[in-house]
Amino acid sequence: WFIQHLGRTTDVESMLTAAYNVNFSAPVRFCQTVGDDTTVIRVPRNLQKRVDTVKQTLGKNKISNIKAGKLLIQSRNPSRNQSAGYVLGKFEQPTLCSKGWKHNKSIGDHFTINNVTAVAPFIVKAVDQPSFKNLPICKELLEALHNMDITHPTTVQLECIPKILKGHNILCAAETGSGKTLSYLLPVVHRLQADKSCGTHAEGANSIRTIVLVPSRELAEQVAAVSRTLCSPFGLLTKTVGGGRGVGHIKGIFRRNQPDILVATPGALAKALRRRCLYLSHLKFFVVDEADTMFDHSFSHMLEDILHYTHISSNPRETRGLDHKAQLLVVGATFPGGVGDVLSRVMDLGSMVVVKSKMLHLLMPHVKQMFLKVKGADKILELQQALKQLQQEKGGGAVLVFCNKSATVNWLGYMLEEMGVQHLRLQGEMPAAVRAGVFLSFQKGVVDVLVCTDIGSRGLDTSKVRLVVNYDCPESYTDYIHRAGRVGRAGGPTDVEVLSFVCHPWDVELVQKIETAARRRSCLPGMKSVISQPKPKEM
Numbered sequence: 001w002f003i004q005h006l007g008r009t010t011d012v013e014s015m016l017t018a019a020y021n022v023n024f025s026a027p028v029r030f031c032q033t034v035g036d037d038t039t040v041i042r043v044p045r046n047l048q049k050r051v052d053t054v055k056q057t058l059g060k061n062k063i064s065n066i067k068a069g070k071l072l073i074q075s076r077n078p079s080r081n082q083s084a085g086y087v088l089g090k091f092e093q094p095t096l097c098s099k100g101w102k103h104n105k106s107i108g109d110h111f112t113i114n115n116v117t118a119v120a121p122f123i124v125k126a127v128d129q130p131s132f133k134n135l136p137i138c139k140e141l142l143e144a145l146h147n148m149d150i151t152h153p154t155t156v157q158l159e160c161i162p163k164i165l166k167g168h169n170i171l172c173a174a175e176t177g178s179g180k181t182l183s184y185l186l187p188v189v190h191r192l193q194a195d196k197s198c199g200t201h202a203e204g205a206n207s208i209r210t211i212v213l214v215p216s217r218e219l220a221e222q223v224a225a226v227s228r229t230l231c232s233p234f235g236l237l238t239k240t241v242g243g244g245r246g247v248g249h250i251k252g253i254f255r256r257n258q259p260d261i262l263v264a265t266p267g268a269l270a271k272a273l274r275r276r277c278l279y280l281s282h283l284k285f286f287v288v289d290e291a292d293t294m295f296d297h298s299f300s301h302m303l304e305d306i307l308h309y310t311h312i313s314s315n316p317r318e319t320r321g322l323d324h325k326a327q328l329l330v331v332g333a334t335f336p337g338g339v340g341d342v343l344s345r346v347m348d349l350g351s352m353v354v355v356k357s358k359m360l361h362l363l364m365p366h367v368k369q370m371f372l373k374v375k376g377a378d379k380i381l382e383l384q385q386a387l388k389q390l391q392q393e394k395g396g397g398a399v400l401v402f403c404n405k406s407a408t409v410n411w412l413g414y415m416l417e418e419m420g421v422q423h424l425r426l427q428g429e430m431p432a433a434v435r436a437g438v439f440l441s442f443q444k445g446v447v448d449v450l451v452c453t454d455i456g457s458r459g460l461d462t463s464k465v466r467l468v469v470n471y472d473c474p475e476s477y478t479d480y481i482h483r484a485g486r487v488g489r490a491g492g493p494t495d496v497e498v499l500s501f502v503c504h505p506w507d508v509e510l511v512q513k514i515e516t517a518a519r520r521r522s523c524l525p526g527m528k529s530v531i532s533q534p535k536p537k538e539m
């Protein structure tokens with residue numbers, strides 16, 4: 001009966017064997033032969049129930065992805081949860097928590113991608129943890145790091161520093177907050193002071209030896225501050241030049257002392273080069289930070305212009321001697337598909353050594369990420385609730401609120417003012433004078449809430465931030481990675497969270513892709529980069 005009922009014998013056997021390890025080659029205890037030669041198999045009721053359950057589950061194409069232990073995906077509907085120990089296969093179709101979120105009935109639904117590790121993957125494990133003393137950098141720099149309370153290098157620093165010191169051109173692609181700034185500044189300062197002390201560098205030569213190119217003035221100030229700390233024992237000079245000011249201001253920067261290290265935004269540097277305010281003939285290092293922004297169409301033409309003024313080495317030997325060429329260091333946390341093509345147009349990728357982190361373009365496993373389907377008009381109340389909750393549950397902390405447009409930043413600012421929430425605003429349409437110092441005040445903890453556009457998501461070090469709120473869902477995966485990357489940074493707090501408000505159908509599509517990537521532990525779609533195999537420049 002059982003076999004007739006279920007179908008072909010082999011299917012039942014294989015199903016039972018696979019599911020419950022029933023051995024059909026062994027004698028069957030419940031087998032009887034009746035008078036007319038018909039074999040009757042009696043299956044114990046419990047086993048029969050279990051077979052039915054397996055049949056049902058397989059029939060509905062459901063995957064049992066909930067095991068005991070911590071949950072990776074936690075939903076309001078528990079049947080959509082996924083255990084931390086389960087990784088969805090490439091061809092398995094998940095039932096997403098965000099399924100049906102395009103419908104108005106889903107308003108109020110939410111799910112969380114839990115953090116599955118306490119420590120960021122770029123922190124080297126305690127066993128055999130190498131210290132900066134194991135790296136070939138001078139003792140003054142070790143002392144400076146000690147003063148900054150930094151003792152052990154991150155994975156990217158361990159890989160990059162020796163390679164840069166050997167004179168290679170580097171393409172460094174590592175996740176947000178993994179300490180990329182120090183991974184290039186430490187070897188740069190070490191080499192500059194070594195050249196200075198052995199007299200290779202002509203004292204008083206009126207030229208710049210390192211340029212660090214970054215996309216925003218805030219980031220320029222931040223990188224320059226780290227550089228000044230590292231340079232102070234050697235008397236090396238760091239200066240910044242950014243846009244938004246007149247040519248007179250730019251000329252003034254270079255009038256007296258030329259800096260050893262110049263941290264610049266592309267527009268201002270291109271202007272300074274055209275006006276012959278500086279010369280790059282003695283350039284030793286050319287660093288491009290936040291590379292994907294620098295190589296997108298808004299900046300790439302300026303970058304091409306700037307690269308015309310430089311002589312980039314094609315192998316480590318060319319970086320030494322009096323007629324040396326500059327080492328090129330390209331650094332970034334996201335290299336979406338297509339950036340590799342732009343890169344190969346402006347530089348010889350074949351000459352570059354690639355340092356690529358294993359976690360590149362993956363969701364951060366140490367950061368809790370929550371998604372809430374909400375009506376546009378209710379976002380402000382949800383934000384207020386989130387701020388209150390942070391205060392009550394964690395005793396407060398710094399919060400970054402991201403909007404997609406400058407106008408929304410202004411509007412939200414007024415609303416928060418009405419509610420009596422102290423905050424700062426940062427967006428690209430602000431006059432330079434108003435914008436200056438806003439981020440620094442936030443970093444110093446003068447005010448705990450910063451409402452900003454994506455200007456605040458690129459490279460800025462927000463180690464004290466505990467909560468990131470995507471008031472507007474980001475427009476791309478790259479933006480999501482950078483915004484979420486403002487928490488969970490090296491040296492920062494560990495109980496951090498990203499909260500995203502999901503409103504529009506296009507937001508839902510982005511969230512569904514993020515959820516699928518989290519369930520599969522795979523790269524976000526479209527983020528597969530070609531940087532793993534740099535190709536030589538085509539002639």
Ligand SMILES: Nc1ncnc2c1ncn2[C@@H]1O[C@H](COP(=O)(O)OP(=O)(O)OP(=O)(O)O)[C@@H](O)[C@H]1O
Pocket residue numbers: 150151152153154157174175176177178179180181182332333458459460461463485489490491
């Ligand atoms: N080895 C280390 N140990 C502890 N903290 C570190 C270490 N290296 C850097 N940090 C700190 O980590 C924070 C993040 O560093 P940094 O801004 O360089 O990250 P990043 O990789 O450039 O991030 P992003 O991609 O967002 O620009 C900084 O506050 C820095 O002081």
